[in-house]
Each structure stands twice: as C-alpha cells, then as structure tokens.
Amino acid sequence: MRVRLEDVARKAGVSPKTVSRVLNDEANVTDATRERVRAAMEAMDYRPNPSARSLAGHRSFVIAMLYDNNDNPASTYLAEVQDGVLEACDAHRYSMMLRPLRMRDSDFIRRVDALIADHHPDGVVLTPPITDYAPLLKRLRELGVPYASVSPARRGKILGVAMDEQQAARAMVEHLIEQGHRRIAHVIGIANHGASRWRLAGYREAIAAAGLSEDPAWVVQGAFTFASGVEAARQLFALRKRPTAVFAANDDMATGVMWAAGEYGLKVPRDVSVCGFDDTPLSRQLWPALTTIQQPSREMGKIAAEQLLTHLRGQGSGRLVDIPFSLQVRGSTGVAPKDT
C-alpha cells in the first residue's frame, strides 16, 4: 500500500499533526523534530495525497492560467508563458490548469464562475489581452480568488510582471534614427491591446523627441499576424514617399514586411530597414535576422506565477515585478539609404 502521513508519523515517533506541520512549513516544531520527520519522509519516499490535502485543508494546490484563444498574441508566445508558469508551479508542488476563454463571448464570466466552482484554483494567472478585462478582475475579487498578471496595461497595486514596452519601442526607433533614418513607419498591432498602444506610444515619443514630423501615411494598422504585416507593408511601399525603415509592433508582422519588401524588389537592409518586437524563434531564423526587442516570455510567466504563489503562501504579499528589455540589433536594420 501507499505510504501515508500516519506511517511517517509512526516512523518518526511523532503525531500525525506534527508531520503535517513539517509538510506545510508551519511554525512550532523544533529543528530537531523537523529534521527527524524530514528524514522519515525521505526514507519512506512519502508523497502526500493532494486530494486529501485539498479536502481537509480547503485549498486545491492548483493555479489556473487564463488566456484568450480567440484573438491572442502569437501562439508561440502563450506556449512560452505557459512553460514558465508550469515551471514555477512544479517547483512549489502546485498543479497548473489551463482555461482558454473568449473575451468576446457573452458567457465569459459564467465560464470563469464554472472554473472556480468546479476546480477551486487557489489563484489564477492572467495573460494578455485579458489581463485588463475589468469585469473579469471585478469578478475575481468578488470571488476572493487572487490573481497575477503578465504584462497588465494598468499598473498599481497588482501582482505580476511587466516590461516597459513603451520605453523599449522608443529605444528601437531611436536605434533607427541613429542609423540615419528619417522616414520611419510603424505597423500597429491589434487595436486596444495594451501592447499595441505602448509600442505605438514609444514610436511617437521617439519621433517627436528627434524633432521629426509624424506622417500619418506611415502609421498603418495591422493585426499581429504575418499576413497583416504583408498588407501593411504593401501600403507603405506603394507610397511615393516611401519610408526607409519600418518598425512593426511584433515579429510576425515584421516578417510579413520583409516578405513584402521582396515583392517590391527592395533589399533588406540596403533599401529598407525592418524591425519587430518579441524576439520569437522565427526572428533569428530569417535572413537577414530580425532586429527586435527581446521579451523573455517564459521568464515572465514564471515570475508571474511565483508572485502569485508567494502571495498564496502569505510570505510578503507579492508585487509587480519590472523586467528589463533588451534591444537585439541584427541584420535587418542598417544605415539609411543615401537619398531617394
């Protein structure tokens, strides 16, 4: 039969409750007994039964990761975040469960309610773009379910992790300006996503700071997809006054821009510089490789989950961790062409 907590207690010569205390890192156990109990657990390869723990302790040791599978960021982004969350959960002996949602659906909140009622996660991790869906946040607070966010649009007294995307976007555009570019275009991501707004704001900030005029024709709406990048770039390259550099709000769109450059017979970076945002695996596989902003998605998922777990353990209350960006300059950007 399986080893139970009671068996460990007998072996260590203590009561079950003491073993329970050790298991849960509670106070009021002398170091000596703690050690003895730990040794017994180790020796017997004791594995606590999560169902029994949940039932008696009113906690599930489960955290749920919520994401939008309708219009989400690139699926590779979510996979990486998920990987990080999973790693943090494993380290703390929690389980992770996934909950795809559709922000647009009318039963969004009902689906969340069902998740809580059915599985009682001890907390949830929110990913963009649902990090900022007010009705969700409100409901979670009503239900008393703690949450941590990855890249929330609003900061404040929130658990989670964020990068200064606006600053990063600005740095990206400043890099282009340093290379002599004056006609710099931007391809926007899905409207209303925090990411889209910040990256656009950073672009504008850099343009303004350099005293360049912002030509409306050089700011084109995209949708975070390769195809939308191609479309956007076709508009840009058809202009009489063609931009010499294009900053796309993510790598997939930037890849589309490079593709379109090929269609127009433009060499990257000789005729046009292209850069993106995210540092997806694809960005390194292209030739020339894409200049982009590294966003450590996996790490961010891990940190968000860790903040949540810290909060759950009541050890300090957790916080919004700021993570630095890093500009990856690669072959797709270069000095501006002499003239036109």
Added chain:
Amino acid sequence: MRVRLEDVARKAGVSPKTVSRVLNDEANVTDATRERVRAAMEAMDYRPNPSARSLAGHRSFVIAMLYDNNDNPASTYLAEVQDGVLEACDAHRYSMMLRPLRMRDSDFIRRVDALIADHHPDGVVLTPPITDYAPLLKRLRELGVPYASVSPARRGKILGVAMDEQQAARAMVEHLIEQGHRRIAHVIGIANHGASRWRLAGYREAIAAAGLSEDPAWVVQGAFTFASGVEAARQLFALRKRPTAVFAANDDMATGVMWAAGEYGLKVPRDVSVCGFDDTPLSRQLWPALTTIQQPSREMGKIAAEQLLTHLRGQGSGRLVDIPFSLQVRGSTGVAPKDT
C-alpha cells in the same frame, strides 16, 4: 456554504448513496429517481467536489499530457494537440495536466514515476516523439496507467489516433509528378521520428511507382526547423542538376526552402515548386501559399483523449482511430519548367 451531495439527497428525498449513483452513471437506479435527483442537482447548481471524489473513489479525474520539449515538433503543433485534449477533458469534466519531458535525459523515467506518484492521473496522452519510447510504455504498463497516443509509430492494440502519413506523403509527391516534375527532392525531418520515416517512405514509394530514379543528392537531411530548410535548400539549389520540386517533411522547412529560393533568384512556383506537410497557419500566410498536407492536430488531440476517456469509463475499450488526410493544393506548386 457550498451545496453538497447530502443537500441534494435531502432535497430529492433519497440517500446520499443514490445521488452518488446518479452522479457516476451507475446502475440500480430507476429512471424516475434518477430524474428526480438530476432535477435537484440542477436546481441547486450542485458541483461535486473533485477532491472528495478522488479521495473516496481512488481516481483523480485528471489526465496528463506528456510531451517532449527538447526536440519536439513545431510548438504550434503541440499547442493545437493540447487544445484538443483540453476540449475532450472539459467535456467529460476531467482536468488536464501537462508534463514536459526530455526524452534524452537520464531521469526521464523517474520524472514519469514522480508524476504518477504525486498526481495519480487516471490516464495519460502521449504525443510524438515520445509515443514510441519503449521504456516509457513499459513503465506505464507496469504502473497500470492507461495511455492513448497521438500518431504512434507502431500500430497494434493501442489506444489513440493516427493518420496514414506515408500515404499522404505519397499523394503529395504524386501530385508533383502529375504536374510534370521528374526531378523531385525531399528534405527529411529529424532522424528517427516516426513522422520523418513515414514521409520519406511515402516519397520513395511515389518515386519508385512512377519509375523515376532516386538521386541521393536530392534527399537531404533537415531537422523540422525553418533554418534547416534554408540550409537544405541551399544544398539543393547549388546542384548542377537542380530539382524542379522540393517536398519538405514539414511546413517550417518548406518555408525555409521558399526563402532560399528567393536567395537564388528562383521564382516559386515558376522555377521551382515547393510543398510541405502539416498545414500550419503559416502555410496560408505565405505568398504563394504553401501546398501541404492538412493534419488536423487539434482534432487528433481530442480524439486521442476521447479514446482514453472511453477506456477509463469502461465503455468499450477504445481503439486506434484512423483519420483521413487531405491534400491542400495551393500556389507554391505548379507545372514543371519546360527544361533546364
């Protein structure tokens, strides 16, 4: 407080055990009582407590999805399979948990043991390439943990889902032959993956059936990545006797081949036809769009999980479901160039 099974029993005027029987679809309940109990559950919005069910019933209502995150297929593939598994689990009120593994690591089996000991999944879903890792299958049988496989290399008395990839690859190459191609190259996937072997075998079968000779120089090793596709294509396009068509073992490599074609000034499909396998989202975003084999990954994940769940419920024992492939002819393949 929460509604418990006992509350439902009282409301329906039966014993707790009867409610339990209804909950678990057990026999020995008259239709009338069953209906009455169901109505009470509905009216009270009863949600069984999974921990209590697990503890008393010795089942976890959890199934684990195992995957290799070392050299796995494209991450979008796994995300889709995962999505399907999740859907099936939800429908049956099971939870899904994820378990990334590294097939090469020495503690592979220990990690599996830990998963079972810590979480007691009622069953596991295996994804390529670990569907065919013999030590794993052996251990799972020893532990008495049922499993279902997505695209296992070996058929036989196995639960899961599979597509005839060899047949699909053959159909792909036959399509090229019909277009007049005679010099057809193949870029192989990661060695030893079932997928790589089948696709190569299908290629050879078609070549042989058409009475064409197989030139060793036209069969190049790749690794399922975009970059490996670029590399492989460079070798092919540098040949004096250049192939007029390239069949890559997946879409990522095919995309690499198209990229390399651009480098060599070759127009697709005028100068060279390119095709892939998987029908990833990317394949439709390219221009020209990629001719490929549609593999319904999401559906396959769902079916595998359903087979497993059917088996767990003891309703029929589940089987290996064969799923049809479909050839997606798009712009990247066309008639062979006149000559060279």
Added chain:
DNA sequence: ATGAAAGCGCTAACAT
C-alpha cells in the same frame, strides 16, 4: 433498487 455505516488521508480547532 435503495440505504447505513465506515473510512479515504489529511488538516482545523482545540487541547495540553
């Protein structure tokens, strides 16, 4: 076809 009693493995609340 239905029910009563016992207990799954752990922790909360209250001793000591």
Added chain:
DNA sequence: ATGTTAGCGCTTTCAT
C-alpha cells in the same frame, strides 16, 4: 512545542 478529536465531501462495502 506537540497531541487529540472531529470532520472535510464523497464512495465503498455490505445490508436490506
């Protein structure tokens, strides 16, 4: 600092 008791919400086993 440690132990005792009761019980978490369900299913099992065994009656009836």
